[in-house]
Amino acid sequence: MVELRDVCKSFPHPSPKPGQDPIFRALDHVSLEIQGGEFLTLLGPSGCGKTTALRMISGLDTPTAGQVFINGTDVTGLPPYRRNVNQVFQSYALFPHLTVSDNIEFGLEMQKVEASERKRRMLEALDLVSLPGLESRKPDQLSGGQRQRVALARALVCRPNVLLLDEPLSALDAKLRQNMQIELKNLQTKLGITFVFVTHDQEEALVMSDRIALMNRGKIEQLGTVDDLYYKPKTQFVASFIGETNLFLCPVASRNQEFVTLKLGGVHDLRLPASAVESRTKEVLISIRPEKIQLQHKPFSGHNHFTVMVEEEIFKGPSDALILQFHPDASTPLTRQVRMQSLVPNFGTDQQVIHRGDKVYAKIHPDDVVVVEEKTD
Ligand SMILES: Nc1ncnc2c1ncn2[C@@H]1O[C@H](COP(=O)(O)OP(=O)(O)O)[C@@H](O)[C@H]1O
Ligand SMILES: [Mg+2]
Known part of the structure; x- marks a missing residue:
């Protein structure tokens, strides 16, 4: 037309x-x-x-x-x-x-x-x-x-x-x-x-x-x-x-036939199917939507889970935005600290499950990681 x-x-x-x-x-x-x-x-x-x-x-x-x-x-x-x-x-x-x-x-x-x-x-x-x-x-x-x-x-x-x-x-x-x-x-x-x-x-x-x-x-x-x-x-x-998101520039640490491993914040391993990233790629820009990050008090099994601290809790009506800091272990330099935002349903004052100051577990499903840009050198 x-x-x-x-x-x-x-x-x-x-x-x-x-x-x-x-x-x-x-x-x-x-x-x-x-x-x-x-x-x-x-x-x-x-x-x-x-x-x-x-x-x-x-x-x-x-x-x-x-x-x-x-x-x-x-x-x-x-x-x-x-x-x-x-x-x-x-x-x-x-x-x-x-x-x-x-x-x-x-x-x-x-x-x-x-x-x-x-x-x-x-x-x-x-x-x-x-x-x-x-x-x-x-x-x-x-x-x-x-x-x-x-x-x-x-x-x-x-x-x-x-x-x-x-x-x-x-x-x-x-x-x-x-x-x-x-x-x-x-x-x-x-x-x-x-x-x-x-x-x-x-x-x-x-x-x-x-x-x-x-x-x-x-x-x-x-x-x-x-x-x-x-x-x-x-x-x-x-x-x-478009919308809120977490963007990370991650070096590619290693790859084999099946998987490619990225270093989130240069430190934390994030494993994706090999097909998600081209073989010549050295660095990728990834996007993870806040609502896709799973959080719980118990550890997850498998890959792509992280210990995080809830640094901030922001009331948004039907949901709460949580600012998470990847829990640094003793070997993590301060400059490598990584934050991300997650969005969780707001269960109301009595039933709030995750609070500011809590140490919780976060899991990121490979399907929820969007490779936005790839850099070959
Ligand atoms: N007649 C004009 N003469 C000079 N610059 C113009 C003229 N019309 C628009 N521009 C410039 O072109 C750019 C795009 O303008 P515009 O299409 O109005 O943007 P938008 O509608 O997305 O805000 C702006 O930087 C504006 O200053
Ligand atoms: Mg206009």
Whole structure:
């Protein structure tokens, strides 16, 4: 439905330093195919190029290099009104002097849709965003959430093939925002319109998206489903941006046909199947999610278990985060001390099983160790 093919967008650097490239690449060879009816999120830190990518699709801006396709047609040189896409902005951009109904009907009027048909579609759109009865109000007589819905109705009333949404929920308070996330996702499923949604909030992206394109410095770091990005991050940036995790850079200590042994923190043996790490690899970056670390008071049997001290206990409602320090034995130099975070269900005040200051046993299952990056020298 939408394709960016090797798209670049450069600007003159705002304050180039001597010797620095005077050209700044807001988009650096971005390629992306978005399916019809898909909810795709462009996610990434502020300044990574999300809005710029959206402007390439809407036609509000043109690429320095590369092409944009919508529905198989090359639209790279076409103005916004010939693309059948519509956009909802962070600031809503409603006309303050027009009523809700006039705001919503504005685009239809531009398209010379006849008055009774305009009214019918305006009412239908208001119904869709759960705002019936407010058509004669002005924007300043509405709450933030209601304004957001009007902006959405205004975009939907033109029946675009593709709806572009640039951080549309960021001005709403947390509770309303969570409700709107679910509503918006339901609406998208119901209408079957392709949504390209921009956010810097990874939780929001996880809740709503069919797929996420995680961006960093003008490039797509990884494109995949929510599960792909969470469980199979391909770079350190992805592993640390999506959710909480423990990252360790471990030298490869030894390997045989069956197993490869890593040195966690340079000291503690962690054994993985040989197939997990390529034979030439000298060092690996691994990610272990906090909720995957098993803890108990009794020793574990087998491999990959460690004695740890609970250094901190952080209440997080349904779960407790525990900061664990690998119990140093006499031979461990202080500089080699290793910490990791685990997440355990919160059993309530009476039944808390593991406390701050406890010495407990931790086990890490090889399947829960994600090899993120491998270094050969
Ligand atoms: N018109 C412009 N002129 C110069 N630099 C720009 C322009 N538009 C965006 N940029 C720069 O491009 C980068 C990406 O911007 P943007 O796409 O708005 O990021 P995001 O939406 O991810 O926060 C930023 O560093 C921004 O300063
Ligand atoms: Mg932006």
